[in-house]
Amino acid sequence: MTAKDRKVIINKDWCKGCGICVAFCPKNVLALDHHDKIEVANRDACILCGQCELRCPDFAIWLGGEADE
Numbered sequence: 001m002t003a004k005d006r007k008v009i010i011n012k013d014w015c016k017g018c019g020i021c022v023a024f025c026p027k028n029v030l031a032l033d034h035h036d037k038i039e040v041a042n043r044d045a046c047i048l049c050g051q052c053e054l055r056c057p058d059f060a061i062w063l064g065g066e067a068d069e
C-alpha cells in the first residue's frame with residue numbers, strides 16, 4: 001500500500017457523535033449526519049494528517065487503505 005492509497009475510513013457503529021474529529025480536522029473534511037454519526041463530507045480536501053484518528057476516543061475513524069473497508 002502506498003501513501004497515495006491511504007484514506008479516511010469510518011465505522012459509524014462505533015461513533016458516538018462527540019464531534020471531536022470534526023473540530024480538529026484542519027480541512028473541514030468531516031461532518032455529523034442527521035443521526036449524529038460521522039461522515040466524510042469532503043474527502044477531496046483531506047490531507048491525511050491523522051488528527052481525526054489521533055483524537056477520536058472511540059477508534060471510529062482512522063487512516064487505512066482499500067482493504068480496510
Ligand code: SF4
Pocket residue numbers: 008024025026027028029030045046047048049050051052053
Ligand atoms: S486525516 Fe486530517 S484532514 Fe483528513 S479527515 Fe482526518 S483530520 Fe481531516
Ligand code: SF4
Pocket residue numbers: 014015016017018019020021022037038055056057058059060061
Ligand atoms: S471523534 Fe470519533 S466518536 Fe467523536 S464524532 Fe468523530 S468519529 Fe465519532
